[in-house]
Amino acid sequence: MNASTADAAFVEFDRVQKSYDGETLVVKDLNLTIAKGEFLTMLGPSGSGKTTCLMMLAGFETATHGEIKLAGRPINQVPPHKRGIGMVFQNYALFPHMSVGENLAFPLEVRGMGKSEREAKVARALDMVQMGAFANRRPAQLSGGQQQRIALARALVFDPELVLMDEPLGALDKQLREHMQFEIKALHDRLGITVVYVTHDQGEALTMSDRIAVFNDGRIQQLAPPAELYERPRNSFVAQFIGENNKLPGIIEEFDDKKALVRLATGELIDATPVNIRAKGQQTLVSIRPERVEFKPEMMPPGIHRIGADVLEVVYMGDIFRTRMRVAGSEDFVMKCRNTIGQRKLTPGERIEIAWHAEDARALDPM
Amino acid sequence: MRGGLTTADGKPLKQALAHAQARAKRKALLLVVPLLAFILITFVMPIGQLLFRSIHNDGFSANMPQISAWFDETKAGDAPDEAAYAALVADIAAAAEARTIGVVGTRVNYELSGTRSLFTSAGRNAEDLQPPYREAMLDLNEKWGDPQLWGVMRSVSSAYSANFYLAALDLARDENGEIVRAPEDRRIYGMLFMRTLWLSALITGLCLILAYPVAHLLAVLPLAKSNLLMILVLLPFWTSLLVRTTSWMVMLQEQGVINNTLVALGLIGNESRIQMMYNQAGTIIAMTHILLPFMILPLYSVMRPINPSYVRAARSLGATSWTAFRRVYLPQTLPGIGAGALLVFILSVGYYITPALVGGASGQLISNLIAYHMQDSLNWSLAAALAALLLAGVLILYWLYDRLIGIDNLKLG
Numbered sequence: 001m002n003a004s005t006a007d008a009a010f011v012e013f014d015r016v017q018k019s020y021d022g023e024t025l026v027v028k029d030l031n032l033t034i035a036k037g038e039f040l041t042m043l044g045p046s047g048s049g050k051t052t053c054l055m056m057l058a059g060f061e062t063a064t065h066g067e068i069k070l071a072g073r074p075i076n077q078v079p080p081h082k083r084g085i086g087m088v089f090q091n092y093a094l095f096p097h098m099s100v101g102e103n104l105a106f107p108l109e110v111r112g113m114g115k116s117e118r119e120a121k122v123a124r125a126l127d128m129v130q131m132g133a134f135a136n137r138r139p140a141q142l143s144g145g146q147q148q149r150i151a152l153a154r155a156l157v158f159d160p161e162l163v164l165m166d167e168p169l170g171a172l173d174k175q176l177r178e179h180m181q182f183e184i185k186a187l188h189d190r191l192g193i194t195v196v197y198v199t200h201d202q203g204e205a206l207t208m209s210d211r212i213a214v215f216n217d218g219r220i221q222q223l224a225p226p227a228e229l230y231e232r233p234r235n236s237f238v239a240q241f242i243g244e245n246n247k248l249p250g251i252i253e254e255f256d257d258k259k260a261l262v263r264l265a266t267g268e269l270i271d272a273t274p275v276n277i278r279a280k281g282q283q284t285l286v287s288i289r290p291e292r293v294e295f296k297p298e299m300m301p302p303g304i305h306r307i308g309a310d311v312l313e314v315v316y317m318g319d320i321f322r323t324r325m326r327v328a329g330s331e332d333f334v335m336k337c338r339n340t341i342g343q344r345k346l347t348p349g350e351r352i353e354i355a356w357h358a359e360d361a362r363a364l365d366p367m
Numbered sequence: 368m369r370g371g372l373t374t375a376d377g378k379p380l381k382q383a384l385a386h387a388q389a390r391a392k393r394k395a396l397l398l399v400v401p402l403l404a405f406i407l408i409t410f411v412m413p414i415g416q417l418l419f420r421s422i423h424n425d426g427f428s429a430n431m432p433q434i435s436a437w438f439d440e441t442k443a444g445d446a447p448d449e450a451a452y453a454a455l456v457a458d459i460a461a462a463a464e465a466r467t468i469g470v471v472g473t474r475v476n477y478e479l480s481g482t483r484s485l486f487t488s489a490g491r492n493a494e495d496l497q498p499p500y501r502e503a504m505l506d507l508n509e510k511w512g513d514p515q516l517w518g519v520m521r522s523v524s525s526a527y528s529a530n531f532y533l534a535a536l537d538l539a540r541d542e543n544g545e546i547v548r549a550p551e552d553r554r555i556y557g558m559l560f561m562r563t564l565w566l567s568a569l570i571t572g573l574c575l576i577l578a579y580p581v582a583h584l585l586a587v588l589p590l591a592k593s594n595l596l597m598i599l600v601l602l603p604f605w606t607s608l609l610v611r612t613t614s615w616m617v618m619l620q621e622q623g624v625i626n627n628t629l630v631a632l633g634l635i636g637n638e639s640r641i642q643m644m645y646n647q648a649g650t651i652i653a654m655t656h657i658l659l660p661f662m663i664l665p666l667y668s669v670m671r672p673i674n675p676s677y678v679r680a681a682r683s684l685g686a687t688s689w690t691a692f693r694r695v696y697l698p699q700t701l702p703g704i705g706a707g708a709l710l711v712f713i714l715s716v717g718y719y720i721t722p723a724l725v726g727g728a729s730g731q732l733i734s735n736l737i738a739y740h741m742q743d744s745l746n747w748s749l750a751a752a753l754a755a756l757l758l759a760g761v762l763i764l765y766w767l768y769d770r771l772i773g774i775d776n777l778k779l780g
């Protein structure tokens with residue numbers, strides 16, 4: 001069930017553009033194919049056009065330019081009710097004047113399904129989300145998490161092949177959110193449906209998705225599986241948006257395909273992997289994950305450039321120590337070390353040397 | 368656990384709660400006392416007065432004590448004897464002296480028309496009459512022997528009577544006191560009540576049809592635009608009702624704007640101008656316009672908070688736009704429809720100025736007749752009875768509404 005095993009594109013955005021006011025493009029040249037059975041997440045800051053893309057796919061907004069295809073068929077002219085796409089809204093949109101059972105029966109009823117068949121399917125869908133006992137309640141009598149499950153069940157009850165979810169867990173508290181993430185993922189694996197999921201919670205995106213499309217400013221900045229996105233961000237926006245990141249601005253001193261030598265503003269040299277580097281002397285921003293920074297000499301790769309750091313603050317966070325230090329003039333360089341037996345404790349004011357594997361530092365375009 | 372919950376020191380919880388709230392309640396009561404007094408004086412008392420008047424009129428009984436006493440001693444259908452005529456003459460003479468004979472005549476005239484002058488002319492001659500009084504009165508006027516007149520006098524000899532309600536329902540009493548339908552040419556109130564209800568229902572329906580799309584538009588437009596539109600909706604409230612009605616007269620009359628335009632466009636001939644005023648059409652058009660905001664506002668107030676994602680959800684679940692409207696949007700606006708309809712209906716049932724100005728004869732409503740009895744015929748008791756029946760009708764409708772839809776479902780704004 002992921003991109004590599006599926007063959008033909010199930011959903012396809014082909015050079016799609018969208019403008020609401022005729023002056024600014026909210027979605028700029030979107031090209032995206034989603035395989036059958038894939039769990040694709042659209043991730044991005046507020047206003048980056050995620051909902052707009054989802055609404056175009058669902059049929060509530062029309063693309064200003066370009067074509068959207070579903071199972072190979074262009075759907076620009078198909079009205080929403082004929083697209084057969086399940087949808088979970090951020091506010092759940094459960095019909096307040098109908099009971100839970102009636103809410104679930106609604107999509108079956110408008111499809112002209114008989115009563116007994118309908119009841120069987122509703123019961124099955126309710127059991128699927130462990131809400132079998134709540135069929136007669138009104139939505140207002142349910143907790144947020146329960147409403148969320150019903151919304152999910154309603155979007156799935158008519159067996160759509162594609163389900164869209166727009167920040168479905170946004171209103172839940174952290175614990176419930178994590179639980180529901182797990183359940184949604186389990187349902188996806190079990191039913192083999194294709195899911196397009198919108199969120200601006202990167203943790204959610206990383207744990208649930210087969211692939212993540214990072215949106216910014218109406219464009220996909222990077223489309224990749226979670227691990228690749230996290231470990232090999234393609235530009236500085238993605239690097240900063242996903243996870244915590246240390247940024248060191250500098251100038252390319254030397255580079256080839258595999259390695260680049262970057263001179264920082266304060267004069268030190270560091271090693272990095274070139275990503276968007278075209279020429280020597282180019283401005284760059286080196287990004288390094290806090291957990292990939294080493295301060296114990298025995299862990300450093302041989303022959304690597306080291307750089308001096310002043311420890312400013314050590315925060316105990318349970319599973320890790322988060323150490324903030326001054327590196328190359330910047331005071332918010334962070335290093336994370338696991339809290340293991342025998343871990344050497346740093347103290348503020350201490351001067352140490354740090355380094356990293358060249359693969360873990362990525363020399364990106366400056367922002 | 369017997370006796371319910373208790374507080375930590377063993378007092379029943381309910382009692383403790385009541386005690387804790389008593390002070391706050393007393394304070395709240397003090398705050399509303401002026402309003403309560405105001406409502407009592409300006410609302411409850413006049414309505415009480417009105418209801419009292421509709422069953423009480425002592426125009427005859429207070430001024431004709433002797434004959435009233437005779438009626439008390441005899442029973443319905445007893446022919447008047449000499450003693451009765453003697454009492455009548457004495458009363459008429461005394462009333463003429465006290466200049467209240469007109470009041471007496473008017474009271475009897477309400478029940479039997481053409482009798483007022485009978486009393487006033489008898490009043491002028493009562494001094495000169497000699498026994499036997501029966502002959503003397505019959506000499507004065509044949510009608511003093513009419514059993515129907517005596518029946519009416521018997522019925523008005525008591526200050527309390529349901530006769531005004533009978534009249535308001537197009538009923539009357541015959542000479543034996545039996546309730547019968549009023550003569551055909553005098554049955555007007557029943558027809559007017561029916562017309563009032565029917566026109567009010569029609570106007571309510573028209574308002575609903577016109578207001579629903581407008582309210583929806585107001586609810587879905589961005590706030591800046593919808594505020595502008597809202598001002599247009601409320602604009603009529605800033606002009607006098609009289610001005611609005613008069614401007615409809617300018618529009619609708621035979622030489623008015625609409626007819627002139629139609630003639631100029633050649634759609635109708637100059638001779639066949641449409642009669643849109645001084646008939647029901649005028650009442651319907653003008654009242655629909657005037658009452659429209661009362662429908663738009665409650666509708667708007669329920670539509671505004673309805674999230675567009677409900678209809679979208681319905682559409683994504685496979686409903687056509689019509690089904691989505693019918694099954695998902697419309698039910699959520701029901702409280703607004705109920706409130707608006709109730710408001711417009713109740714307002715139009717009691718509407719007065721507009722039908723008086725543009726309604727002509729066929730566009731008059733019951734309130735115009737009430738006004739007529741208040742101002743022209745001065746039969747306040749009948750006006751009160753008509754108004755009380757109208758009030759009862761509205762209350763019944765309100766009760767029906769509560770049973771069918773539920774009053775807590777109402778959302779007025």
Ligand SMILES: Nc1ncnc2c1ncn2[C@@H]1O[C@H](COP(=O)(O)OP(=O)(O)OP(=O)(O)O)[C@@H](O)[C@H]1O
Binds near residue numbers: 045
């Ligand atoms: N109906 C609309 N009319 C005009 N502009 C709109 C409309 N809907 C969205 N926009 C604009 O389009 C841009 C993208 O909006 P969109 O809702 O797609 O963002 P998003 O990525 O879903 O953001 P969020 O994470 O806050 O939900 C925003 O700048 C927004 O102001």
Ligand SMILES: [Mg+2]
Binds near residue numbers: 050051052166
């Ligand atoms: Mg959004």
